Amino acid sequence: MLIEVFKSKIHRVRVTESDLNYIGSITIDEDLLEASGIMVGERVYIVNVNNGERFDTYAIKGKRKSGEICLNGPAARRVQKGDIIIIISYAQITPEEAKTFQPKIIFPDEKTNLLT
Secondary structure, X not given: OXXXXXXXXXXXXXXXEEEOOOOOEEEEEHHHHHHHOOOOOOEEEEEEXXXXXXXXXXXXXXXXXXXXXXXXXHXXXXXXXXXXXXXXXXXXXXXXXXXXXXXXEEOXXXXXXXXX
């Protein structure tokens, strides 16, 4: 049996762009992906602090050290540039693994989205 547990979180980053005409996903600065342990193509959940929206999509790599957080495709309708969001991923692991598993949580600068 597997259970789903909280794996990673990028806590409180600012949306830098939304692109309705892109095919879908969230573009995330490569530094933030690496620091959080979120993989390119991984399913992520987005929580919009400004309006309460909660939805899921998948991660794509943005330019390193750019602070880029861009919601693409239909997800662009759920955010506005400047909104604060939380990006969360989960993993399926055994209950035994869950006893010692520690999630990765990062806290980028909320104004620049860069790691300090």
